[in-house]
Amino acid sequence: MTNRPIIQLTDAQKGDKQERAQINDARKESSHESTLEYPQFQELSYQYQPNAFFPAFPMAKCDQGYLCEVCGDEVTSIVESDLYLRYVLGQLDAEKLHLSPERHLRCNPVLSQYIDDERFDPVTVDSDFDKRVLDATFVSQQTERVSKAYRRLWQIAQSETPISLLEYPIDS
Template sequence: MAKCEEGYLCEVCGADVELLSDSDLYLRYVTGMLDPETLHTSPERHIRCNPTLAQFIVEERFEPVEVTGVFDKRTLDPEFVARREELATRGWLRLREVAELEIPITEYPLPEIREKLQQQANKEQER
């Protein structure tokens, strides 16, 4: 089967990442954790296959993920954890939202991320 016909396979478990709301790649994209220029070359994972990020999604429809060790959010700075939970949760909710919309991929990111990307593009055009 040609690579383009394989779908998006998780680099951790090898299974197909069928739903946008399960995509670690797109979660990182919509939250500004991934440069849009590398979206098409970055590996895909299920959100739950990246527990260090998944643990920050705090929403009743998302089964909590616990991490042990140095990346356990319970051992991190509470202010950092609160900011990361807010961002990751909003990003996950955005993925659920855009899955139902017919919008260009450039409109997937959260509003403040789209604004930041637009500002960067404007600066590059000025050069």
């Protein structure tokens, strides 16, 4: 399903390039059902068709960025991305990145509790997955691994030269 409006044009409108440009401009300006009137043509109406990623938002995914599936806010940076942290850790394949849900690191405290870095405020988990009640050896290994991946996110974000997506993951 596309996120473009459904437009019904008369034969006269189909051939008129100027009219198509006006329709495209109107598309960009409108986010909900609208009606456009043109004196030389019959009334033209269109309606936004929602897509699977943004059922209530007309903005294109590439214009808005990824929304957190927990809080609904935009994840604005790779260093706050649970999705990319999991990718760097090797928990996701590159082919699955665009299909996987995004979350802020803070919105996934079960994973982010293992980040030990001065740039990240510690989080706690009040459940059976709280690292304070888990095996100390496991917690130490997990903290080292997740913290290394978090530092890798910062390295990627601060790099002056592009880094291939395939080079993001850390060596386990």
